[in-house]
Amino acid sequence: MSRILRPFLPYPLLSVGLAVTWLLLNAPLSxxxxxxxLLVGLTVPAVMRALRPPAVRVRAPSTLARLLVVVLYDMVRSNIDVGRIILGLRRGTRRTGxxxxxxxxxxxxxLAVLSIILTATPGTLWVRYDSGTGRLLLHVLDYTDGDEWVRRVxxxxxxxxxxIFARGDSA
Structure with missing residues (x-):
């Protein structure tokens, strides 16, 4: 991209994506x-430039692919489990915890990706993370054994x- 446009469009793909998303969410076009x-597409990337987010480097693409399969499987399985709970097809008592x-x-x-995974999976919700201790508080719809949930996560x-997000030696 030319140096003239860079100050106005620091992240051109983000600008286009935001503008198109805005138009799709606010149909019909007016x-x-x-x-x-246009304002959203120009303003949000300018704010992003001011924040200067560091570049993300994915270290293990094959691990990322395996994680995607695991997450999709867990989401389907959790949807079925939550559906059974809601429809009353699950025997026994249900405890949240x-x-x-x-x-x-x-x-x-x-951590951001982990929070998305856990919150997007039906039956679990990322509640709080303490960066000082590294402790995550997770709410579970069908609480069974806390140690099992710790191992699972x-x-x-x-x-x-x-x-996937390991820091390199040159950091």
Missing amino acids: PGSAVLA FVAIPLDLREPFG KDRYERPLMQ
């Missing part, structure tokens, strides 16, 4: 929504995310 889409999970993951991007999500 002159006002087009102007607002909170689980404190000690995390070794400290990389901000890895650490083995299925945290370890792969630590490999």
Whole structure:
């Protein structure tokens, strides 16, 4: 991109993506929504430039692919489990509960992805993270054994995310 446009469009793909998303969410197209889409597309990337987010480097693309498969499987399975609970097809008593999970993951991007995974999976919700202690508080719709939840989060999500977002030696 030319040096002339760089100050106005620091992240051109983000600008286009935001403007198109704005237009799609505010259909039908009108002159006002087009102007607002343009403003959003130009303003948000300018703010992003001021924040100067560090570049993300994915270290293990094959691990990322495996994690994606695990997350999709867990989401389908959780949807079925939550559906059974809601429809009353699950035998026994259901208990909700909170689980404190000690995390070794400290990389901000890895933590952000973990929060998305856990909150997007039906039946679990990321409640709080204490960066001082590395403890995550997770709410679980169908609480069984806290130790099982700790192992599940650490083995299925945290370890792969630590490999994917590992810091390089040159950092």
